[in-house]
Amino acid sequence: MDKQRIFDCIIIGAGPGGLQAAIYLGRFNRSVLLIDRGGGRTTLAKNIENFLAQKVISGQEIVDIGMEQAASFGVGIVRGVVGSVRKGRGVFEVSTEHEMYQGKFVVVSTGGKENIPDIGNIYKFFATSVVTCIDCDGYHFTGKKSLIIGNSIRSADLAMGMREMYSKDMTLVLCTDKLPDDYKEELKDEGIRLVVGRPKCFHGRETVESLEMEDGTVIPCEMVMSHFGFKLNDKFLDGLNLKKESDKRTYQVNRHFESSLQGLYIVGPLSGHDQVVIAAGEGAAAALDIKKRLLEM
Numbered sequence: 479m480d481k482q483r484i485f486d487c488i489i490i491g492a493g494p495g496g497l498q499a500a501i502y503l504g505r506f507n508r509s510v511l512l513i514d515r516g517g518g519r520t521t522l523a524k525n526i527e528n529f530l531a532q533k534v535i536s537g538q539e540i541v542d543i544g545m546e547q548a549a550s551f552g553v554g555i556v557r558g559v560v561g562s563v564r565k566g567r568g569v570f571e572v573s574t575e576h577e578m579y580q581g582k583f584v585v586v587s588t589g590g591k592e593n594i595p596d597i598g599n600i601y602k603f604f605a606t607s608v609v610t611c612i613d614c615d616g617y618h619f620t621g622k623k624s625l626i627i628g629n630s631i632r633s634a635d636l637a638m639g640m641r642e643m644y645s646k647d648m649t650l651v652l653c654t655d656k657l658p659d660d661y662k663e664e665l666k667d668e669g670i671r672l673v674v675g676r677p678k679c680f681h682g683r684e685t686v687e688s689l690e691m692e693d694g695t696v697i698p699c700e701m702v703m704s705h706f707g708f709k710l711n712d713k714f715l716d717g718l719n720l721k722k723e724s725d726k727r728t729y730q731v732n733r734h735f736e737s738s739l740q741g742l743y744i745v746g747p748l749s750g751h752d753q754v755v756i757a758a759g760e761g762a763a764a765a766l767d768i769k770k771r772l773l774e775m
Contacts, residue, residue, distance in 0.1 A: 488581035495745030496587030497544030498761030504551025524605045590708035598679030607685040608702040619644040628705035734767035
């Protein structure tokens, strides 16, 4: 690959948003480079059932098929970890461990890394009967012995919401006893069991059957929601002084998903939404705006 060329667009991250942007721009016959480190958060999803026209598809399949689609439209794909993005004289410089690439526009679709608690056997059941996303997997809690593990008031709010939508058999495990008394009363009124302590290990054959606590307590369960959030993959953006939302975490973008730095677009969790279908739509919107801007140059 010619390292000296200036690409019309460099896309960082092969998440749904980045892949959708790549496919659109490739079909506009634009020069596009997609840089991906591999093993993104989307690939952890085993069964995605809320994506239009797909009865069920895994996150890995979405990424693999998306990569094939992008390549078929002439998108260049390289493996690498982006360390920095800089903008000089109208051109972005995107640096990986070994190379530097230049582009007129940049789309960032790097998502986040799941905060997975240190509980024995969690990976045996992860993404099947131990999950992290109510919007993705909440439906599978319907009528099941349900368990939520977390460490915040938001975990209690989640438990009450899930009880209303999915299951009356709900237990909330909090690692620390920081819940206000009024919340404890509300949980009691809702019939949600509250356990405070440190989880030790999951047990079960094909799916999770119980959680053992460090004090020896065993809590039967059929589905578990791990509610510890995720860390954004955005360290490489530090030097750009991009404006963030009031949460001091996600980035401000306009309706085309362009950030406060002209020419740099941010899609997916970094701009606030955490759903495959939404990220894909954001990638399409960004690509359409980039197409227009390139024609105006």
